[in-house]
């Protein structure tokens with residue numbers, strides 16, 4: 001099954017954009033749409049009403065939003081989607097991104113600012129191709145940008161770059177984080193000050209190739225009958241300088257209500273990619289994408305390293321093959337940042353969005369229909 005919109009659902013919109021509208025732009029705000037951009041186009045069919053929320057910015061394509069509040073301001077660390085003409089396939093070759101832009105806003109619903117290029121592929125000494133979903137952290141006066149990119153041998157590794165500003169520019173370390181692999185880093189700092197990186201992604205994210213601890217380019221995701229436990233996301237504690245793994249990479253166990261590991265065949269619940277960790281009322285919530293079933297789901301545990309018990313669906317499928325999110329508390333309310341393909345109708349040209357995340361009195365999350 002291709003990681004393409006066509007393989008999932010027909011496109012609701014077909015709005016081909018001038019490539020220029022998708023290239024790097026200098027600082028721009030959401031109320032200043034680029035000429036020819038989707039925001040500058042009319043909406044005669046009233047398609048906007050079909051979506052729970054609208055794109056945060058339309059002058060560039062953005063995806064995989066990792067949101068944080070630093071010094072009272074909201075920063076979004078997304079992928080920067082571009083049109084490259086690469087073929088669509090299960091390895092995700094059509095996601096051939098080359099730089100990162102950071103977005104900021106003072107409040108939910110406020111003006112969104114694009115701060116321009118924060119890190120470029122050409123400035124990462126060890127990188128080959130495909131800058132995928134990043135995350136960020138702040139510690140001891142320094143901002144850290146974590147990013148997955150294929151090295152020159154076409155193996156995904158995690159890199160780290162630093163800046164004195166939350167919007168960059170960021171300077172990448174000369175080598176990837178030792179012991180890192182696969183994609184989608186998400187960094188969580190607990191109330192005791194310890195930081196952890198969660199990571200991993202199947203298929204094009206290459207996690208299935210690391211099951212023996214060594215890279216095996218031919219390893220399958222599952223045996224033909226799918227009866228074995230699902231491949232687990234990974235977690236590693238970060239060192240005090242936030243640039244290394246302080247301990248071994250561990251498998252993050254996700255169990256069913258009976259305490260048994262989810263099975264590889266259970267593709268409506270098993271981990272696929274895009275993990276995120278947040279803490280709510282002393283419990284740890286690990287949320288993620290189920291990939292080929294296009295759900296955002298969550299599991300709850302008593303420790304940042306698990307085990308976690310599967311609880312339910314956070315968000316039903318968005319338009320587009322991929323679904324990817326972050327969850328953050330802002331001024332006493334919880335929000336989920338996510339993406340879909342409203343602006344382009346193309347699964348590799350996405351746009352980030354935000355909506356409120358609501359919970360039941362027992363802490364369970366109310367399912368969102370995007």
Ligand code: FUB
Nearest residue numbers: 095132133273274322324
């Ligand atoms: O943006 C490229 C990849 O698509 C991300 O790393 C995945 O999470 C999916 O959103």
